[in-house]
Amino acid sequence: MFKSRFKTLALLSIAGVVLFWFLGHNINVQAQTPLRDPVTGSCECPYDRTSTGRLCGGNSSYSKAGGSVKPVCYVEDQPSPTASPSPSPIPTASPSPTPTSPPQDSTDAHLKYGNPSNATFEVDKSDNYLLLKPQYAISYNRSKGIANWVSWQLNSSWLGDTPRQDDFRPDSSLPSSWYRVTPTDYTNSGFDRGHLTSSEDRGATVQDNSATFLMTNIIPQSPDNNRGPWVQLETYCRELVKQGKELYVVAGGVGEGGTGEKGAMTSLAGGKVSVPASTWKVILVLNSSWEQVSETTRTIAVNMSNTQGIRIRKWQEFRVSVDEVEQQTGYDFFSAIEPTVQSMIEAKVDNQ
Ligand code: MN
Numbered sequence: 001m002f003k004s005r006f007k008t009l010a011l012l013s014i015a016g017v018v019l020f021w022f023l024g025h026n027i028n029v030q031a032q033t034p035l036r037d038p039v040t041g042s043c044e045c046p047y048d049r050t051s052t053g054r055l056c057g058g059n060s061s062y063s064k065a066g067g068s069v070k071p072v073c074y075v076e077d078q079p080s081p082t083a084s085p086s087p088s089p090i091p092t093a094s095p096s097p098t099p100t101s102p103p104q105d106s107t108d109a110h111l112k113y114g115n116p117s118n119a120t121f122e123v124d125k126s127d128n129y130l131l132l133k134p135q136y137a138i139s140y141n142r143s144k145g146i147a148n149w150v151s152w153q154l155n156s157s158w159l160g161d162t163p164r165q166d167d168f169r170p171d172s173s174l175p176s177s178w179y180r181v182t183p184t185d186y187t188n189s190g191f192d193r194g195h196l197t198s199s200e201d202r203g204a205t206v207q208d209n210s211a212t213f214l215m216t217n218i219i220p221q222s223p224d225n226n227r228g229p230w231v232q233l234e235t236y237c238r239e240l241v242k243q244g245k246e247l248y249v250v251a252g253g254v255g256e257g258g259t260g261e262k263g264a265m266t267s268l269a270g271g272k273v274s275v276p277a278s279t280w281k282v283i284l285v286l287n288s289s290w291e292q293v294s295e296t297t298r299t300i301a302v303n304m305s306n307t308q309g310i311r312i313r314k315w316q317e318f319r320v321s322v323d324e325v326e327q328q329t330g331y332d333f334f335s336a337i338e339p340t341v342q343s344m345i346e347a348k349v350d351n352q
C-alpha cells in the first residue's frame with residue numbers, strides 16, 4: 001500500500017518536472033518582437049501588432065540591457081491559445097475573400113539574409129538605429145534625417161489591390177527627443193518624397209501600404225530618378241514576384257548632394273534632411289520561397305545618380321555588382337549567406 005502510493009507520487013513528480021522543463025524551454029524559444037528603446041523607462045509599441053498578429057499594447061516587457069540575447073524592449077510573442085477578441089464586428093453578410101496575410105514571421109524575414117550595417121536599438125548609436133516594422137526593417141540615420149538603408153522581403157503575399165494611402169507622416173516610433181522629419185520638409189524643394197520600400201510593394205492591407213508613407217522610409221529623390229529608371233526597376237521586381245519568385249531587397253542613398261527640379265542641393269529644410277548623391281538597390285532573387293541560396297542565385301544591384309536628365313534611361317544601364325555597392329556604402333549585404341557563395345553572387349553584374 002505505502003509502496004504503491006510512493007510509486008505514484010514519484011511518477012507524478014517526474015511528470016511534473018518534465019512538464020515544467022518543457023514549458024520553460026518553450027518560453028525560451030518564443031519569438032520576441034523587439035520594441036524601440038525606452039526613453040522614459042517604459043516600453044512603447046512601434047506598431048499595432050506583434051508578428052503573431054496579437055495587439056502589442058499590453059504585452060510589452062522591459063529587460064535591462066547586458067548579456068542577454070533579448071532586446072531591451074520586447075514582446076513575449078507567444079501565440080495565444082484562444083483567439084483574441086476582435087475589435088471590429090464580424091461581418092455576417094457578403095462572404096468576402098480572405099486576403100492573403102503576410103507570413104507570420106514577417107518582421108524577421110526582412111533581415112533574413114543579414115543586417116547590412118549591424119544596426120541596433122541603442123539610442124546613443126543614433127546614426128545606425130534599427131527600426132523593425134512588420135512591413136520592413138530600417139537603419140535610420142538621425143544626423144541625415146533619412147534611412148541608411150531599408151530592407152524588405154517581397155513575395156506575392158505582400159501584393160494586393162489596396163489603394164495608395166498617401167498618408168505621408170512623421171515616424172512616431174523614433175525616440176521622442178529626436179527631430180522627426182515631416183512631409184512638409186520636402187515641400188517646394190524640387191525633390192520627390194521618394195519611397196525606399198515602394199508603396200505598391202505593400203498592397204495586401206491598408207496598414208501595410210500606410211507604413212510605406214512613414215517619413216523614415218522616404219528620401220529626397222530627383223523626379224527623373226524616381227519617375228524614371230527607379231520606378232521601372234520597382235515594377236520589374238513585382239513582375240518577378242508575379243512569376244512566383246521571392247525577393248530580398250535593400251535600398252538606400254549614398255553620398256551627399258543631388259539635383260532636383262530647382263537645382264543642386266545637399267540638404268533640405270535647413271539641413272534637417274540630407275540629399276543623397278545617388279540611390280542604390282541590391283536584390284536577391286529566389287525562384288521560390290523554399291529555394292536555397294546557391295552560387296547560381298541571381299542578384300541585381302543598381303546605383304542611379306540622384307539627378308535630373310535620366311528619366312528616359314533604362315534601369316538596366318545602372319547595373320553594377322553587389323560588391324560595388326558594398327564598396328560605395330561600406331555595408332555588407334547578404335552577410336548571413338555562407339562566404340564562398342556570398343562572394344560568388346556579389347561579384348557578378350546581372351545581365352538577364
Ligand atoms: Mn518612388
Ligand code: MN
Nearest residue numbers: 332333334335
Ligand atoms: Mn556581402
